[in-house]
Amino acid sequence: MKAGIFVEAGKIETQDLPKPEIKAPTDAILKIVRACVCGSDLWWYRGISKRQLNSQVGHEAIGIVESVGSQVTNVKPGDFVIAPFTHGCGHCAACLAGFDGDCMTKTDSEIVGYQAEYLRFKNANWALVKIPGQPEDYSDEQLNDLLTLADVMATGYHAAASAEVKDGDTVVVMGDGAVGLCGIIGAKLLGAKRIIAMSRHEDRQKLAKSFGATDIVPERGDAAVARVLELTNGAGADAVLECVGTEQSIDTAVKVGRPGSIVGRVGVPQKTEMDTNDLFWRNIGLRGGIASVTTYDRGVLLDAVLQGKIHPGKVFTKRFDLDLIEDAYAAMDKREAIKSLLVVSA
Amino acid sequence: MKAGIFVEAGKIETQDLPKPEIKAPTDAILKIVRACVCGSDLWWYRGISKRQLNSQVGHEAIGIVESVGSQVTNVKPGDFVIAPFTHGCGHCAACLAGFDGDCMTKTDSEIVGYQAEYLRFKNANWALVKIPGQPEDYSDEQLNDLLTLADVMATGYHAAASAEVKDGDTVVVMGDGAVGLCGIIGAKLLGAKRIIAMSRHEDRQKLAKSFGATDIVPERGDAAVARVLELTNGAGADAVLECVGTEQSIDTAVKVGRPGSIVGRVGVPQKTEMDTNDLFWRNIGLRGGIASVTTYDRGVLLDAVLQGKIHPGKVFTKRFDLDLIEDAYAAMDKREAIKSLLVVSA
Structure with missing residues (x-):
């Protein structure tokens, strides 16, 4: 699959990687529809903060569930979902209090790799947010609105x-x-x-x-x-x-x-x-601190987008194919884009 | 009148001072019934923080209104009142939002001198909290409970x-x-x-x-x-x-x-x-930060005391006459008292 890779400061590119697989019973594999670049991605892109070289990037996306681990029952293959950058378990004290961005159930490593064709999503059962219907049921603007619910609008x-x-x-x-x-x-x-x-x-x-x-x-x-x-x-x-x-x-x-x-x-x-x-x-x-993405999406934001009450997708002022990820980063780095959209599939 | 005076670090005494007079139309003169020593008084008593030598002390009391300035209409001579350490005007943005401890209407100087027989109280119209009846209508324990509403319970x-x-x-x-x-x-x-x-x-x-x-x-x-x-x-x-x-x-x-x-x-x-x-x-x-004393007293605390729901006066584990103010401070300094009560009149 194609995936965005941070090669070194100032250098990001699309490479071919093996498709991810279910590793834990709480995982889901998602086929990414749209992803985007976050202002926080610019820190390591600019070399201000450290990041492992040759690592996968991205933490905001919407996509289709392709497969799920044995403990994932709230979503099933074919479901259209928001993939939050947070991974709340839904049952710890933090999640129960509405702070799933600080979930106390530790996952195995840093969660990244949303700027890619496929993503292994952890704690998928509770954290993923189901969107009614399929991508083709939505306008281009609506898909952008939905994508913001993975991070920026919730934040x-x-x-x-x-x-x-x-x-x-x-x-x-x-x-x-x-x-x-x-x-x-x-x-x-x-x-x-x-x-x-x-x-x-x-x-x-x-x-x-x-x-x-x-x-x-x-x-x-x-x-x-x-x-x-x-x-x-x-x-x-x-x-x-x-x-x-x-x-x-x-x-x-x-x-x-x-x-x-x-x-x-x-x-x-x-x-x-x-x-x-x-x-x-x-x-x-x-x-x-860190946003309670799943809590806010389910409680307020998804409805507000579906009803057309809010149009946060307008923050995407430039769009790029995943192949042109380098341009997507450069546009934000040079402030030519408020936020860069990555069209992955559909 | 008798008044507690900070002579120097470690030395506090009762001296004879002229009785205060109304200086501003928003002032009231109170005849103090009970006052007390605050943990924060120990800082300058111990020499940890600076304080003007030979200055009056104390910021918690209950008393009887003796006279009022021309703009004070909410209380009248003879009223039994809580004298909060805060002096909210009641009409600035902070007071209206319930943060009268940060009243934005500046008074003319530091507010002190509650450990005395009489006190000039600023912004008296809104800040003073009227207590039903007279001191003799209350038990000794109730008077102590009421006294805590000047600071410690509200804080x-x-x-x-x-x-x-x-x-x-x-x-x-x-x-x-x-x-x-x-x-x-x-x-x-x-x-x-x-x-x-x-x-x-x-x-x-x-x-x-x-x-x-x-x-x-x-x-x-x-x-x-x-x-x-x-x-x-x-x-x-x-x-x-x-x-x-x-x-x-x-x-x-x-x-x-x-x-x-x-x-x-x-x-x-x-x-x-x-x-x-x-x-x-x-x-x-x-x-x-600084407590909203008047807001809390009027909203919750005075009723809770009058109904006997709370008994914060139990924090006074030693009592002293105003003449023995030095002992009142020493008892708290040596942790022999949780909080020292000063009986001034009645």
């Missing part, structure tokens, strides 16, 4: 859920990448009345507005804080979504919230230590 | 509220001081089913159990983490109350929670920087 929603956005809230969203843009959708789903998007790129500002942003703040740092306070009559935001992870973004996120607000963060933090006394003296909360 | 409740304790939860409470003990009461009020108190002092363990603790863990650090995981079948707690503020206590608090749980902290953090990546990768939340 944006997690930022909003972690920030505990509620009806009528004024919300600030830090970051205008695909996750931040999906955070806007998430905030709106949770009832936000006013959504202030921190964005300085015209194409992303436009998408932010189409997703529900009511105000755009292009400033950064102290100027951004001043602007948000001005927009909120000095009060600050009721909830803040942090979808970047840089020190400056987290710092700004903490400062734009009113006392008692929560920063819901999904941007992987680049700095380990942070001054949490700023949080304490203003009762600012800090929540977030 | 313990804030830890539980910040940790978002909900019905049926398993909760860990870090700290067996007066605040931690009130945290147990707060967790129970919010529906906790199981309350694991971290305590190594027999008298405090006993009080913890009488307040609702179901399990006692005397271990600290890694041993404490192991014990909590053992008690919760490896899951960890649904919510954690951090009522100490030391680096070790915060570290343990983060480790004993299950993924997705929140550490509600009210222990003033001793260290500024902390590793928040531990939080991120397990979706552990961090909330808390």
Whole structure:
């Protein structure tokens, strides 16, 4: 089968690999329909973080179940499914509490290889999310919407859920990448009345507005804080979504919230230590982490996509065949694409 | 009037001072009935934190309104009131959101001087909490219960509220001081089913159990983490109350929670920087800060005391006349008292 391979920093290519096989009774083999490139893939692509050379890549896809292990009964061959990047078992304390992104049932190794024709998916019984019908029942746009439910839309929603956005809230969203843009959708789903998007790129500002942003703040740092306070009559935001992870973004996120607000963060933090006394003296909360993909898809997001309430697939501004995976990465690396779609089959 | 004065580290005494007067239209003058010593008072008493020499002290009291400024209409002379350590205006964004401990309407200076016969109380119109009847209508125990609503009980409740304790939860409470003990009461009020108190002092363990603790863990650090995981079948707690503020206590608090749980902290953090990546990768939340005393008293706590549902006044294990303020501080400093009561009048 064809599969995306990380050769070395800056070099990714499609190679021929053996088709994966069921190894555990909880596995499923999926025939991938569509996959995509994540902003977090750029870290190792750019050589900022380490990754094993000549390893398979990708962690977002939709596909068709081809075969299942003996303990997989919730899905069967032929089912059309979302393949989340998370692999919740569905029965540990974390999964039961709705935090399947931190499933406590350990799987055997890092989970990757979604940018390929076939994928061995672990903990398939609970983690996979069944989509009604077959790929051909959906429009091209709908397939893209469904694909975002493997990670980016669920992650944006997690930022909003972690920030505990509620009806009528004024919300600030830090970051205008695909996750931040999906955070806007998430905030709106949770009832936000006013959504202030921190964005300085015209194409992303436009998408932010189409997703529900009511105000755009292009400033950064102290100027951004001043602007948000001005927009909120000095009060600050009721909830803040942090979808970047840089020190400056987290710092700004903490400062734009009113006392008692929560920063819901999904941007992987680049700095380990942070001054949490700023949080304490203003009762600012800090929540977030890895999204609960299966929980959110089943509970809210799949229905919202199927009913056409949300259109997160618009974050895919460029599409590529799996053979051209190198171009897909390069387009994101050069910021020519907000997010690159990989058409694998169908 | 008699008033407690911080002379220098280790030296506190009762001196004669002029009676305070109304200075702002939002002031009230209170005749103090009972006051008390806070664990946080020990910092400057011990010379760990700085405080202006020869300054008035104390931030918890109940008393009778003696006079009010022209803008104070919610209370009138003769009213029996709780004098919270917080001074919410009631109309800023923070107060409206229920975070009056972070009121955004600035008062003119640090608020102290509750350990005295009279007190000038700022933002009196909204912040003071009226108690039905007069002091003589209450038993000695009830007066002590009411006094805790000026700070310690509200602060313990804030830890539980910040940790978002909900019905049926398993909760860990870090700290067996007066605040931690009130945290147990707060967790129970919010529906906790199981309350694991971290305590190594027999008298405090006993009080913890009488307040609702179901399990006692005397271990600290890694041993404490192991014990909590053992008690919760490896899951960890649904919510954690951090009522100490030391680096070790915060570290343990983060480790004993299950993924997705929140550490509600009210222990003033001793260290500024902390590793928040531990939080991120397990979706552990961090909330808390200064308690919303007026909000909690009016919403939940005053009724709970008046109905005899809670008895937080038990944290006062020694009582002193205002003249013997030095002994009141010494008793807490030497851990001979969990919390020292000061009988001022009545």
